[in-house]
Amino acid sequence: MTALFMGMISAFLGYVFGGVCDGLQGFLPVFVFLISAVLMALCGILLKVTKWKWINDYALPVCMILGMLSAIPLNMWIVG
Amino acid sequence: MKGNFLKNNSYEENTHILGRIWAIAAAILILAYPFACLLLFGGQIDWTIIVTGIGIVAMYWVVSVVETFTYTPMLGSGATYLSFVTGNLSNLKVPCALNCMEQAEVKAGSEEGEVISVISTAVSSIVTMFIIILGVILIAFLTPVLQNPVLKPAFDNLLPALFGSMAVVYISKNWKIAVVPATLMLVVFITASLATGNSGLAGTLIGIMVPVGVIVSLVSARFMYTKGWLGERGDIPTANSQTSNENTTKEE
Numbered sequence: 001m002t003a004l005f006m007g008m009i010s011a012f013l014g015y016v017f018g019g020v021c022d023g024l025q026g027f028l029p030v031f032v033f034l035i036s037a038v039l040m041a042l043c044g045i046l047l048k049v050t051k052w053k054w055i056n057d058y059a060l061p062v063c064m065i066l067g068m069l070s071a072i073p074l075n076m077w078i079v080g
Numbered sequence: 081m082k083g084n085f086l087k088n089n090s091y092e093e094n095t096h097i098l099g100r101i102w103a104i105a106a107a108i109l110i111l112a113y114p115f116a117c118l119l120l121f122g123g124q125i126d127w128t129i130i131v132t133g134i135g136i137v138a139m140y141w142v143v144s145v146v147e148t149f150t151y152t153p154m155l156g157s158g159a160t161y162l163s164f165v166t167g168n169l170s171n172l173k174v175p176c177a178l179n180c181m182e183q184a185e186v187k188a189g190s191e192e193g194e195v196i197s198v199i200s201t202a203v204s205s206i207v208t209m210f211i212i213i214l215g216v217i218l219i220a221f222l223t224p225v226l227q228n229p230v231l232k233p234a235f236d237n238l239l240p241a242l243f244g245s246m247a248v249v250y251i252s253k254n255w256k257i258a259v260v261p262a263t264l265m266l267v268v269f270i271t272a273s274l275a276t277g278n279s280g281l282a283g284t285l286i287g288i289m290v291p292v293g294v295i296v297s298l299v300s301a302r303f304m305y306t307k308g309w310l311g312e313r314g315d316i317p318t319a320n321s322q323t324s325n326e327n328t329t330k331e332e
Contacts, residue, residue, distance in 0.1 A: 001188045002250075003301035004154050005178060006257045007294030008170065009250055011286060012243040014265030014293075018282020021273040028233065029240040036244030041252070060179055060245050067241030068234040075233035 024078050031074050036067030092157065099161030106165040146291035154178065154188055158198035166205040170290055171239055175246055176204040182249070256310055260300035261293045 016033045019026030043059035046052070086094050117123060151169055152160045155177055163173035178188070180200035186192035215222060225231065251258045268289065272281055304310050 001153065002254050003257055003297040004150070004188075004294050005250055006254055006301070007261050007297030008150075008154075008174065008290050009243060009247050010258060010261035010265045010297060011290040011293035012170075012239065013247055013262050014267075014269035014289065015282050015286045016240045016243070017266060018269045018273050018285070019279035020270055021277045022279045026273070026279055029237055032237040033240040033244035033247075036241045037248040040245040040248040044248075044252075056183065063245040064238075064241045067244055068237055071233040071237040071241075072230060 028071060028074055028078060032067050032071050035070045036063050039063040039066055095158045095161070099157065103161055103165055143287050143291070147287075150291045150294045155201065156188070156194040156197045158194060159201040162198065162201045162205060166201075166208065168208070170286070171242070172208065173201050173204055175242060176200050179246070256304060257297065257301045261297040264296055265289060265293055 013033075016029040019029060040059060040063045043055055043063060047055045047059070086097070089097065118125070147169065148160070148164070151163070151174060154174060155163060159173070159177055163169050163177075166173070177197045177200045181188055181193050181196050184192070184196045186196055188197065226235065251262070269282055269285065272285060273279060301310070
């Protein structure tokens with residue numbers, strides 16, 4: 001079952017690199033993906049350090065929204 | 081009579097009976113929409129477009145069959161009927177069900193997993209419908225916000241943000257299983273993008289590449305398992321295993 005999940009997630013990992021032919025603009029989804037992943041990893045570390053269980057419940061939506069919001073300044077920076 | 085008939089069946093049997101009834105009813109209603117529009121507005125069928133579209137429809141048949149075999153083991157039977165009617169599987173229902181099972185510390189495919197998966201998919205469908213209704217009512221107020229050029233990149237990058245968060249959870253716990261499918265998918269998408277120069281191709285490819293990624297992942301994981309590269313046999317780490325181990329330690 002784990003392999004099934006990994007297959008699906010791997011496909012979407014590839015998907016975010018689908019715009020690389022567009023140059024730096026095409027890397028925007030990659031940056032968003034990485035920022036979202038880093039934030040989630042930080043939440044995981046915070047959960048381990050503080051033992052605050054509630055972080056586990058809100059980590060995914062918070063990281064997702066922050067990841068999406070990061071696209072705004074990143075886009076401004078890329079477009080110039 | 082019908083109530084008694086359903087009462088005598090198991091949960092699993094009832095799920096399939098009711099699931100098939102509602103899936104067929106939904107299919108009839110969805111397919112009836114264009115014909116209803118034709119009747120109501122007195123439109124004409126352009127058979128040239130229909131014939132051209134058959135080729136695309138045939139591709140979706142294949143994708144749909146493969147998707148059914150891919151997502152059903154993850155979601156369980158009840159959630160499969162629900163999600164295939166309501167749609168948005170890969171970007172909404174499956175991540176929602178996976179995350180809920182992860183939070184509830186249950187395994188997909190187990191009885192507990194089936195219950196959690198059905199509840200999460202049902203709640204996701206209800207919330208989606210509620211948001212859509214709200215969106216339709218407030219469309220006049222929301223249009224300037226949704227079409228705002230400053231906010232557009234945020235809405236365009238919903239999937240990378242969602243799967244970035246999910247990937248770090250799953251890949252960190254099962255990185256050995258992820259190596260082969262992740263590498264293959266990166267090579268396929270980057271090569272396709274650079275070779276064609278078409279960034280929009282990824283959107284078309286993803287529907288086909290999810291089942292391909294799943295098959296590659298299953299085959300490579302099985303191979304690594306038989307070779308003993310995933311630890312001892314029967315000791316494949318799951319997304320929940322770390323949390324379960326922590327709980328076991330606490331109980332001890």
